[in-house]
């Protein structure tokens with residue numbers, strides 16, 4: 218019996234997404250976003266994902282607000298996480314108190330990484346990726362990459378292309394085989410990646426808008442093409458702008474494609490307060506990793522409407538799940 222199963226999810230930013238670090242200042246930007254410490258590429262930390270998934274699943278399953286949030290009881294000692302073995306939210310996302318102590322939860326969330334990053338070029342929008350990002354969807358690029366933009370053979374291929382202020386030579390990359398199959402599985406919009414298994418389509422209409430960069434260049438290009446916005450704090454009493462309260466913040470631009478994993482543990486290996494897990498989803502008792510994922514998935518429609526990260530009131534953060542389809 219398998220002890221866990223990882224489910225890959227891809228989503229596209231339909232607003233700029235700002236998941237902050239708590240106010241670190243970097244150059245001209247006041248509010249920076251979270252970054253991977255090694256690659257410096259912006260990411261959405263798994264802890265942030267776990268929080269929004271929990272809140273939205275609690276909304277979807279009629280367990281809001283008690284089983285959402287951090288689970289602290291209110292001033293009267295009431296509410297907070299119920300911590301019951303028949304609660305789909307508390308068993309899947311865990312809880313901090315209850316009979317027999319806390320429970321870590323059946324689902325764990327990886328960080329959400331940038332898989333495809335949109336860049337405006339003179340040929341139109343292009344989405345760039347890199348070996349490190351492709352690795353997250355099971356592709357291995359073993360060939361060393363130079364400081365070039367690599368395209369598939371039947372894509373538009375000018376001799377060089379500007380990515381922001383960088384002008385890069387364009388080269389054909391022959392080893393797209395496995396990469397193509399994996400990208401085909403992710404339900405990407407046709408204008409980014411038309412599926413390759415459509416033989417009736419002409420070569421012309423199958424052009425994709427994806428380019429491959431080395432990991433190092435990818436980090437560079439992403440960081441120089443983030444959205445930086447300037448905003449001003451509003452005084453809630455007067456409704457006017459606060460003096461000296463102009464601030465700037467960075468965000469992943471609209472149409473960035475993110476990928477993350479939901480790791481679902483086998484419910485049969487766990488007990489809650491000495492009892493087997495008896496919660497159910499879609500009238501089925503949660504007894505397999507994919508049932509755990511079914512609970513997490515109830516949050517997906519809410520991600521598209523209520524979003525993730527900060528600045529939600531400034532039109533930021535909505536994320537449309539592309540794969541798996543709901």
Ligand SMILES: [Zn+2]
Nearest residue numbers: 284299304307
């Ligand atoms: Zn609960």
